[in-house]
Amino acid sequence: MSxxxxxxxxxxxxxxxxxxxPYLWLVxxxxxxxxxxAQISVAEMGTVRPNNLTSIKDGVLTLSLKFSNYVFLASDAxxxxxxxxxxxxxxxxxxxCLLIGYPFAYFMARAKPSLQPALLMLVMLPFWTSFLLRVYxxxxxxxxxxxxxxxxxxxxxDKLLLWADLITAPGKLMNTPFSLVLGMVYTYLPFMILPLxxxxxxxxxxxxxxxxxxxxxxxxAFWKITVPLSKAGIIAGSMLVFIPCVGEYVIxxxxxxxxxxxxxxxxxxxxxxxxxxxxASSLAVTMILLIIVPLAIFNKxxxxxxxxxx
Amino acid sequence: MPPAAxxxxxxxxxEGLTKDFDGYKAVNNVSLDIAKGEIFALLGSSGCGKxxxxxxxxxxxxxxxxxxxxxxxxxxxxxxYERPVNMMFQSYALFPHLTVEENIAFGLNRDGxxxxxxxxxxxAMLKLVQLxxxxxxxxxxxxxxxxxxVALARSLAKQPQMLLLDEPLGAxxxxxxxxxxxxxxxxxxxxxxxxxxxxxxQEEAMTxxxxxxxxxxxxxxxxxxxxxxxxxxATRFVADFIGNVNLMDGTLDVDAEGHCEIGCADVKQYxxxxxxxxxxxxxSVAIRPEKIKLQRAAPEDTKFNAVKxxxxxxxxxxxFTVFHLTLASGAMLKVSQANTDRHPGDRLTWGDxxxxxxxxxxxxxxxx
Numbered sequence: 001m002s003x004x005x006x007x008x009x010x011x012x013x014x015x016x017x018x019x020x021x022p023y024l025w026l027v028x029x030x031x032x033x034x035x036x037x038a039q040i041s042v043a044e045m046g047t048v049r050p051n052n053l054t055s056i057k058d059g060v061l062t063l064s065l066k067f068s069n070y071v072f073l074a075s076d077a078x079x080x081x082x083x084x085x086x087x088x089x090x091x092x093x094x095x096x097c098l099l100i101g102y103p104f105a106y107f108m109a110r111a112k113p114s115l116q117p118a119l120l121m122l123v124m125l126p127f128w129t130s131f132l133l134r135v136y137x138x139x140x141x142x143x144x145x146x147x148x149x150x151x152x153x154x155x156x157x158d159k160l161l162l163w164a165d166l167i168t169a170p171g172k173l174m175n176t177p178f179s180l181v182l183g184m185v186y187t188y189l190p191f192m193i194l195p196l197x198x199x200x201x202x203x204x205x206x207x208x209x210x211x212x213x214x215x216x217x218x219x220x221a222f223w224k225i226t227v228p229l230s231k232a233g234i235i236a237g238s239m240l241v242f243i244p245c246v247g248e249y250v251i252x253x254x255x256x257x258x259x260x261x262x263x264x265x266x267x268x269x270x271x272x273x274x275x276x277x278x279x280a281s282s283l284a285v286t287m288i289l290l291i292i293v294p295l296a297i298f299n300k301x302x303x304x305x306x307x308x309x310x
Numbered sequence: 311m312p313p314a315a316x317x318x319x320x321x322x323x324x325e326g327l328t329k330d331f332d333g334y335k336a337v338n339n340v341s342l343d344i345a346k347g348e349i350f351a352l353l354g355s356s357g358c359g360k361x362x363x364x365x366x367x368x369x370x371x372x373x374x375x376x377x378x379x380x381x382x383x384x385x386x387x388x389x390x391y392e393r394p395v396n397m398m399f400q401s402y403a404l405f406p407h408l409t410v411e412e413n414i415a416f417g418l419n420r421d422g423x424x425x426x427x428x429x430x431x432x433x434a435m436l437k438l439v440q441l442x443x444x445x446x447x448x449x450x451x452x453x454x455x456x457x458x459x460v461a462l463a464r465s466l467a468k469q470p471q472m473l474l475l476d477e478p479l480g481a482x483x484x485x486x487x488x489x490x491x492x493x494x495x496x497x498x499x500x501x502x503x504x505x506x507x508x509x510x511x512q513e514e515a516m517t518x519x520x521x522x523x524x525x526x527x528x529x530x531x532x533x534x535x536x537x538x539x540x541x542x543x544a545t546r547f548v549a550d551f552i553g554n555v556n557l558m559d560g561t562l563d564v565d566a567e568g569h570c571e572i573g574c575a576d577v578k579q580y581x582x583x584x585x586x587x588x589x590x591x592x593x594s595v596a597i598r599p600e601k602i603k604l605q606r607a608a609p610e611d612t613k614f615n616a617v618k619x620x621x622x623x624x625x626x627x628x629x630f631t632v633f634h635l636t637l638a639s640g641a642m643l644k645v646s647q648a649n650t651d652r653h654p655g656d657r658l659t660w661g662d663x664x665x666x667x668x669x670x671x672x673x674x675x676x677x678x
Contacts, residue, residue: 209370210403212390214417214468224416228407 034288041281042066050277069282079266079283083290086263089177089252090245093184097192097241098234100185105196105233106226109203120197123190131187135254138183142173142255149173168259175257183255184245191244192237199233200226235298243291263287321346321504322367322472327376329362329528336362338528339376344521349498349505351519353512355551359528360508361476367506368397368474381471391420396470400477402461404449410460411436411445417468435463438497455486462494466501473498475507479514491517512552516540524548540598545678549596554632556602556643557676558595562587571614572675576637580614582670587677594676599646601672604633604658609667616667619643621660633658635666 010016042065043050055062073079108119126134141148152158153171161167166178173179203226211221227234249264256262263283270280320343329337337359344350352360365371367378369390378385385393396417405413411432418428436442439459449457458481465473478494479487495518498505509515515522516536523533524547532544543549546557560574565587572579572595579595587593603609609616619635622642628649635643645666658664 204403206399206403207405209368209390210397210399210405211416212370213368213395213397213399214464215391215420216416217389217391220420225405231407 034285037281038285040277041069041279041285043278045276045278066278069279070286072279073282073286082261082263082266083287085261086246086248086287089181089184089260089262090242090248092181093188093245094192094238094242096181096185097189098238101189101192101196101237102234105193105200108193108197109200116201123193123197126190132250135183135187135251138179138186138255139174142179142182144172144174175255175260177256177260180252180256180260183251184248187251188241188245191240195236195240196230196233199230199236203229239295239298243295246291247287320344321348321381322506323377323379325377325379327363327366327378328374329359329366329371330374335528337366337373340528340530341376342523342530342533344504344506346504347499347502348521349495349507349519351515351522352506352508352525353510353515353522353552354525355510358525360510360525363525364397364474364476364506364508367472368395369393394471395474396465396468396472397474397476398461398465398478401481402449402457404457404460404464406449409446409448410441410452413449413460414464414467417464421468431467435467438466438500439463454482455490458482458490462497466497466503469501470503473503473505475505477509477511478507480509480511487514494518516552524551526551541674543596543674543676546594546596546676549674549676554599554644554646556597556599558597558641560593560595562589562591562593565589569670570675575639576641576643577617578614579673580670581673581675585675585677587675591677596674596676597668597672599632599644600630600648602643602645602666602668604645604647604664604666606656606658606662606664608665612665615670615672616665617643618663618665621658621662621664624658624660633664635664 039053040050043053044064044066045051053063053065055064104123108116108123111119140146143149152161152173158167158170158173161173161176161178162170166181167173167176207225207229208218208221211225212218216224247264248262249268252260252262252265256265267280267283267287270276270283274280322342322344324340324342324344327337327340328335340363342350352363354360362371366373367385369385369388369392373386376386380394385395405416408416414432414435415428418431423431432445433442436445439462441456441459441463444452444456444460449460452460458478462478479490482490491514507515507519519536521533521535522539524531524539526547532539532548534542539548540552543552543555549555550557558574558577558579560572560579562570562585563573563578564571565584567584568582570581570584572581572593574595581595585593608618617637619637621633622636623632623634625632625634630646630648633645633647635645637643643666
């Protein structure tokens, strides 16, 4: 009785509810589906749906776990190649977001305080239009005779892209690694800028004065003080860009081409074209684990660093 | 008033220095000579322009007019990172991502000094501020006093020609501040660096500096040794700003060769020296509370420099007690008495009447 009362008391506390609700949400809509997926990934495919893992025959309970999908994933070049491709495009997207986003966030954080809310508003403005529409719009801009395509070709930039192996033929920009990365950079740039801005705007500017006082030119002070102190912002922004990019499905589907096959698309086609649920599931599980494990290690490292600071 | 000339030839020469912020003159035509090895304090309340002046010396603000000459070299157009001047910042501005030794080495590395020499110099600095065993710590792992010493070591590491201190002890609590004042002066004198400090704390300025400039509204009101400024304030503002003071307005009744007499509301003042003024003019008389004697019995001569009052407030400070006397006119007179006797038989208390008296050299006559 008292245990039940204690439990109900605990349940009714505001803190429990505030923390509990999002967790409940994640358990219901992430953890449970993930476990279902994990279960399917080791199941045998029946004619319509995957078979149960357990069966009872002649009074014998049989548990059959089929790991051949995972073996197949490792042996068929298609899968690890698409996974590597996903990592590659996500990596370059992150790099470009950082190269564009850092100066942007920097000057935003150093702009007149009265101007900053307006600049912040501009960064978030694209969110007011559906992401799908905005990616679709790039199709029109990059396709043959689209004005952005004409501009790029007009100034001869397509030669450079061809040289960098980002497009396959001069004058053709759509459905290439170029259009894919462009679309992803465009979409995810705000996720890089916002944490960087938050970090850079909190920086103590007297530290830069101290660096200059000790003989550092503004450029040296930037590299020795500003950049190391914004490390947390760089990492947060990079995570926010890199992780969703690895599993991105819509943008490669709309802007990518045959040579930019990414994991998301493969999972989709295994599920819905080939109807091979176990294989698709094992692919998805692998992808999640490959992202979660380094992330967990990173988090642990961060927490330890935080702990040391106290 | 013109700045008091430094005893030695000027090492730092400031001439007609002005900083104009959109029509507001934060520093207004200030000139000053500072000798080599001197510890000079800029003292004033917030907004008086002392920090702007210091920032111009460091190079963070460009003067609107005037010159800053250090050791014969005009610095006005040099950026901060090319000046042979280092600053210890208010609340230190230590680099949070670098260890103590990396903080101290930062300036040395910017000069491209060889690694071994940097290490040697860092070690010498750590020894100077007695922080050897903290070399690998980050600033946030240090106490306030230790951070202050790291900041000092960092600003002295490059052997600057001039050290600037911005409220050097402002972030420390009172007890630690008193200890650190002496330690800081010892280190600065040991190194022998010329030093300009900014503070709003008169006690800090008086104990640390060899000379003080009292600043208000962008100008120097008085420049001099701590004792000069305390005992011979030039204006009512300075007298009132530095320490405690009783200010009485009066008229100059007699101005003779060896003395003068000033009639104030409650008391006739006899001053043992003449002043430059005309009889009948309005002047102020300043008397420090500790220069006044307090007793129950009337002094022998009550014609001059003696006044009866009633004890209205008493503040006990341990080593001394401050009495607030109400005089006949309703004016208040502050008198401080050293508590030299542990158990005085006849202690003055609230409501008692007592005579306050002082000798003819106790007062300062102020005409502005």
